[in-house]
Amino acid sequence: MITKMTGQLSRVLDEEVRLQVGPLEYQVLVPDFVRRQIQGHVSQNITLHTSQYMDGNPMQGRVVPRLIGFTSDAELEFFELFCTVDKVGVRKAIKALIRPIREIADAIQRQDSKWLTTLPGIGPATAEQVVATLRRKVTKFALMAPTTFNGDGAKPEKVGTVIDGNVIEDTYTALLSVGHNPTEARHRLDRALAGGRSFKSVEEMLMEIYKQAH
Numbered sequence: 001m002i003t004k005m006t007g008q009l010s011r012v013l014d015e016e017v018r019l020q021v022g023p024l025e026y027q028v029l030v031p032d033f034v035r036r037q038i039q040g041h042v043s044q045n046i047t048l049h050t051s052q053y054m055d056g057n058p059m060q061g062r063v064v065p066r067l068i069g070f071t072s073d074a075e076l077e078f079f080e081l082f083c084t085v086d087k088v089g090v091r092k093a094i095k096a097l098i099r100p101i102r103e104i105a106d107a108i109q110r111q112d113s114k115w116l117t118t119l120p121g122i123g124p125a126t127a128e129q130v131v132a133t134l135r136r137k138v139t140k141f142a143l144m145a146p147t148t149f150n151g152d153g154a155k156p157e158k159v160g161t162v163i164d165g166n167v168i169e170d171t172y173t174a175l176l177s178v179g180h181n182p183t184e185a186r187h188r189l190d191r192a193l194a195g196g197r198s199f200k201s202v203e204e205m206l207m208e209i210y211k212q213a214h
Contacts, residue, residue, distance in 0.1 A: 002067060006047045012039045014183060015094070017069065019048065028069040031079070031097035036190055037071050037149035046151050049076045053090050068094065071149045075101055078141050085133045087126065095120045099168065105141035108134050118168070168193075171205045188213070 005028070007021035012035060019026045028048060030038070038046055048069035056063040068090070070076040078101040082093045096119040097104065107115040108131055116127035168189065175185035188209045192199070199205040 001052055002050050004047060004049050005067075005069070006045060009038060009041050009044060009046050012042060014186075017048075019046070019069075026067060028067045029094055030069050031094050032186075033097055033100050034070055034075070036193070039190070041149075041151055044151055046149075047071075047153055049073050049153075051076055051080065055091075072153055074141065074144060078105065078138070081134060081137060082130075085126070085130050087129070092121050096122050101141050102144045105138040105144075108138050109142045111135055118170075167199055167202055167205060170202045171199075171209075174202055174206060175209070 005019055005021055005026065007019040007026070009017060010020045010025060011018040014035075016027055016029050017035070017038065019028055028050065030048075049072060050070070051068050053066055053068070054063045055066045068079070070079065079093060079097065082088060082097070082104075083090055088096075098119060104116070104119070111131045113124065113127040113131055116122050116130055117124055122130070172185055172189055175188060176182065180188065189205075191212055192205055192208050195208070197208065199208070
């Protein structure tokens with residue numbers, strides 16, 4: 001089991017990164033919130049905390065080992081906890097974690113199933129199951145200080161901006177509805193969030209996105 005890797009970040013793609021470790025380049029799957037943290041560090045050395053799982057169907061004769069990367073042990077621990085929810089699994093968890101873990105943990109602790117349904121692939125029934133399974137197990141994650149990534153790992157910040165997950169997801173959907181492809185929509189969201197501003201509505205966020213475009 002590979003538990004931690006340090007190497008040069010050579011590429012950042014939608015759902016994975018490529019990490020050059022000596023003469024070898026590794027494919028590492030990452031959730032979207034991790035991608036946002038590390039995408040500004042291309043060509044720099046970074047450290048990822050990793051887990052491994054087997055992807056594929058043994059009955060079809062093809063099983064491939066996959067690495068999943070995070071910027072801290074706490075993120076990895078939360079991911080593995082999230083995967084314990086019935087019918088969630090590794091692939092669904094990777095797609096669902098688009099917001100920082102402290103925001104997701106806070107929603108679970110508040111039993112806010114509606115907020116959880118804004119995460120990709122998490123419907124009402126799954127959101128209820130997440131709350132029922134994890135609400136007594138996520139306190140330490142909900143109380144974590146906001147973090148920033150400096151290459152060596154995620155470090156606490158003194159001040160962080162927390163934005164309602166509904167605003168993020170609804171803005172993303174709005175961008176898709178007016179013709180932006182998923183990659184472009186995600187890039188525009190990242191630029192808006194990078195400014196550290198707090199957005200209370202989809203309208204505010206869209207105004208900032210199109211203001212930056214001019």
